[in-house]
Amino acid sequence: MSTAVDVGGLRVVRGGREVVRDVTFEVPRGSVTGLLGPSGCGKTTLLRAVVGVQVVASGRVTVLGHPAGSPVLRDRIGYSTQSPSVYADLTVAENLRYFASILRAPRGDVDRVLEEVGLKGNADQLVTTLSGGEKGRASLAVALLGKPEVIVLDEPTVGLDPVLREDLWLLFHRLADAGAALLVSSHVMDEAARCDRLLLMREGAILADDTPDALRARTGAQDLEQAFLALVRR
Amino acid sequence: MTVNTLATAKRILTQLRHDHRTVALMVLMPSLLLVLLRYVFDSGQAFNRAAPALLGVFPFTIMFIVTSITTLRERLTATLERLMTMPIGRVEVLLGYALAFGLVAVVQVAVAATVALTWLGLEIAGSVWLLLVIAVLDALLGMALGLFASAFARTEFQAVQFMPAIVMPQVLLCGLFVPRDRMATVLNWISDALPLSYAVDALTRVTTSAEVDGTLVRNLVVIAGCALVALLLGAATLRRRTP
Ligand SMILES: Nc1ncnc2c1ncn2[C@@H]1O[C@H](COP(=O)(O)OP(=O)(O)OP(=O)(O)O)[C@@H](O)[C@H]1O
Ligand SMILES: [Mg+2]
Numbered sequence: 471m472s473t474a475v476d477v478g479g480l481r482v483v484r485g486g487r488e489v490v491r492d493v494t495f496e497v498p499r500g501s502v503t504g505l506l507g508p509s510g511c512g513k514t515t516l517l518r519a520v521v522g523v524q525v526v527a528s529g530r531v532t533v534l535g536h537p538a539g540s541p542v543l544r545d546r547i548g549y550s551t552q553s554p555s556v557y558a559d560l561t562v563a564e565n566l567r568y569f570a571s572i573l574r575a576p577r578g579d580v581d582r583v584l585e586e587v588g589l590k591g592n593a594d595q596l597v598t599t600l601s602g603g604e605k606g607r608a609s610l611a612v613a614l615l616g617k618p619e620v621i622v623l624d625e626p627t628v629g630l631d632p633v634l635r636e637d638l639w640l641l642f643h644r645l646a647d648a649g650a651a652l653l654v655s656s657h658v659m660d661e662a663a664r665c666d667r668l669l670l671m672r673e674g675a676i677l678a679d680d681t682p683d684a685l686r687a688r689t690g691a692q693d694l695e696q697a698f699l700a701l702v703r704r
Numbered sequence: 705m706t707v708n709t710l711a712t713a714k715r716i717l718t719q720l721r722h723d724h725r726t727v728a729l730m731v732l733m734p735s736l737l738l739v740l741l742r743y744v745f746d747s748g749q750a751f752n753r754a755a756p757a758l759l760g761v762f763p764f765t766i767m768f769i770v771t772s773i774t775t776l777r778e779r780l781t782a783t784l785e786r787l788m789t790m791p792i793g794r795v796e797v798l799l800g801y802a803l804a805f806g807l808v809a810v811v812q813v814a815v816a817a818t819v820a821l822t823w824l825g826l827e828i829a830g831s832v833w834l835l836l837v838i839a840v841l842d843a844l845l846g847m848a849l850g851l852f853a854s855a856f857a858r859t860e861f862q863a864v865q866f867m868p869a870i871v872m873p874q875v876l877l878c879g880l881f882v883p884r885d886r887m888a889t890v891l892n893w894i895s896d897a898l899p900l901s902y903a904v905d906a907l908t909r910v911t912t913s914a915e916v917d918g919t920l921v922r923n924l925v926v927i928a929g930c931a932l933v934a935l936l937l938g939a940a941t942l943r944r945r946t947p
Contacts, residue, residue, distance in 0.1 A: 484947060521789045525945045539944065544791040555782035559719045571711040572792050596722065612786065 474499045474620050474651030475520055480529030482515050482674075489515050491674040493529070497653050497667075499619070502646050504665030505655040506698070512674045513655040514552055517622050520653065521549040533620055545573050548618030552625050552655075554609035556597050562608045563593040566615065575616040583611040586641055588634065603629045610638075614645075621645060623654045627661065639664045659695040670698055677701050705803075708792045712800025716774070717807070730770060730808055734762035734816040742824045755826050756835065756911040757880045757904045763812050763843035764900060765871050769864070771805055771850030775938075776863045779854065784942070794942040798851060798935055802844070809843030830910035838910065841927045842903045846871075848934035855941030874900035879908070899930035 475497035482490035489512045497503045505513050518524035519531050522539020531538035534546060556565045566580040584590050587607040592600060597608055610626050623642075627635045639661070642652050646666070654665070662668055663682050670678040670685075678685060678701055682694060691697035720727055738755060745751045778784050787797065817836055820826040828835060853870055857863035877887070877895040884895050884905075895901045906923040 518785075523785055523788050523945055525947045541791070544789060547789060549786060549789045551782035551785055553782050555786040557715070557719060557783060558781075559722050560715070564715070564718055568711060568715040569786075569790070572708055572787070572790050574791075 472499050473497070474534060475653065476530070476532040477516075477520070478530040480516075480519060480531060481527040482512070482519060482524060483527045484515060488527070489674050490519070490526075493674070493676050495669055495676055495679050497620075497651050499651045500646055500649050501666035502642050502652040502654060502664070503667045503669060504662050505653060505669045505671060506657060506659065506662050507671030507677075509657060511671045513657075513671060514624055516671070517549075517624050517653065517655060520620075521547055521622050543620075545616055546619045548613035548615070548621040550610045550613035550623045550626055554597075554605040556605070556608050556612065558598045559596065561594050561596055562589055562600070562611075565597065565608065566611060569612045570615050573616040579615050583614045586614060587611045588637060603631075603634065606630070607634075607638075619650055621650050621652045623652065625655055625657070627656065627658070635661070659693070659698060662694040662698075668694075670701060672702060705799075706793075706796055708796040709799045709803060712792075712797055713803035713807075716801060716804035720804075720808070726770070730766060731812055731815055733766055734759070734812055735819040737762050738816055738820050738824060748825055751824065752827055752911070754880065755820055755824070756828065756907040757878070759813070759816055759820060759835070759839050760842035760903045760907045761875055761878070761880065761900070762816065763809055763839060764846035764903070765867070765875070766812070767805060767809055767843045767846035768850040768853070768871050769867050771801065771847045772854040772857070772863045772866060773860055775801065775851050775854040776857050776860060779942075780860075785946075788942075788944045794944070795936075795939045797942065798939045801851060802847065802935060805847045806840075806844055809840055809847065813839040813843060828911045830912075830914045830916075834916070835907065835910050838903060838906045838924065838927070841924065841931065842900070842907075845899055845903065845927055845931040845934070848931040848938065851938035852934045852941065855938065874898045877901065878904040880904060899927055902926040902930075 473496045478494045480490055480493045481488060493516065507513055515524060519526050520533065520538055533543055536543055563580060566583060570579050584593055587610055589604060589607055589611065592604060597605060600608060606629060613621060613623060627638055642654065646652055665682065667681055668685060669676055685694065685697045689697040689700040691700050738758065741758060742751050813836060817839065849870060853866045854863055857866060877891060877898055878900045884892055884901060887895065902923040906920055909920050
């Protein structure tokens with residue numbers, strides 16, 4: 471089975487409005503799928519549905535063959551929320567040790583993920599004193615603990631410089647090469663080119679579900695930003 | 705006691721350890737208030753009458769505030785959302801809170817009781833241990849109510865407002881200011897329905913008599929039962945899925 475996440479006919483109503491409208495897509499294993507779209511289009515809501523913390527109106531969300539949110543999935547999914555979800559009054563290492571013990575991750579995992587997100591030197595620093603980008607990476611590190619088969623990241627590269635962004639995208643692809651399915655949201659179009667597959671979203675609906683190359687070919691656009699605009703105006 | 709509960713309790717205590725001022729306030733505040741009270745009364749007899757009840761009321765109030773704010777903060781930041789995707793039960797999270805704050809309550813009460821019994825000359829007829837047990841139960845009750853109340857606050861500002869709304873009426877009606885049997889009938893009924901009344905009754909009994917009677921045991925059961933119910937209601941208000 472190569473499909474990790476299977477979503478069909480998903481509808482979500484928030485605050486009385488339908489913010490996810492009849493969405494259908496799949497996320498394959500061993501690849502990075504990008505979820506792109508303008509602010510407020512429903513990316514976070516969709517990701518919350520995939521990790522099973524969003525009340526949904528109707529539709530099917532299946533992860534690794536189980537309904538999203540099933541207890542059996544809880545140590546097989548890594549999730550990083552859009553706003554950093556780490557305890558501000560703990561050090562980075564203390565945060566990681568806590569989440570590692572909940573996930574029953576091996577001890578060495580804390581050092582591994584610190585290394586992966588480039589926070590080795592900040593392990594004993596309180597999260598409150600971290601810079602914005604460092605906080606985001608501390609939060610990302612938690613999602614990498616254990617050996618998650620599905621990794622859901624909500625705007626993991628916001629506020630990072632090009633060098634760090636490059637490092638993180640290389641890391642995402644390493645994780646995918648090792649077999650994980652990554653679903654990564656972003657609203658920066660230049661990151662889209664780094665994804666194996668793209669889901670373009672607008673106003674709660676999926677506009678396109680394709681590879682970056684196919685999207686460019688289909689729209690005849692030079693870059694993905696133009697391709698996206700072409701699809702929106704169609 | 706599960707691994708998750710222990711890990712959560714340890715995490716909360718570590719958070720507290722990084723916040724020296726809060727720890728100092730929590731451990732010392734009831735004692736300082738008792739000292740203040742002793743000198744306000746300026747009479748050993750009057751102090752002896754009020755102090756045991758306050759040994760329950762002060763930790764009750766402080767634990768209520770501290771827990772409602774801490775839990776609300778956990779609910780408001782995305783950490784709870786992330787925890788809810790992980791292999792940890794909602795009851796395990798709350799028991800972790802209960803364990804951590806329960807330990808703090810034990811220290812808080814032990815310090816306050818030591819100060820009252822030695823320096824301030826509090827005299828009690830019953831067992832000191834029983835006094836400690838009741839006071840710790842009170843603190844746990846405050847903690848459990850705080851956990852529960854935090855579910856109904858949207859902001860920390862609202863959470864602080866719950867203190868006067870939930871704690872103060874109980875303090876006014878618990879028999880501390882006017883004995884409960886001398887209150888108007890309706891007020892007496894209301895006070896019968898409030899858990900803090902049973903705590904203050906129990907504390908007063910331990911002060912005035914060495915006998916452990918049925919009423920005292922009933923009071924203890926009521927306090928512990930209310931704390932447990934509040935904890936379970938608190939767990940019911942933690943949702944894995946939110947709208
Ligand atoms: N708790 C909520 N109650 C009511 N409406 C909400 C709630 N959360 C989000 N919404 C609405 O749902 C829509 C989708 O929000 P969502 O957070 O999924 O957008 P997004 O694509 O992640 O945006 P961004 O890129 O800015 O993070 C928005 O219109 C938002 O106003
Ligand atoms: Mg978002």
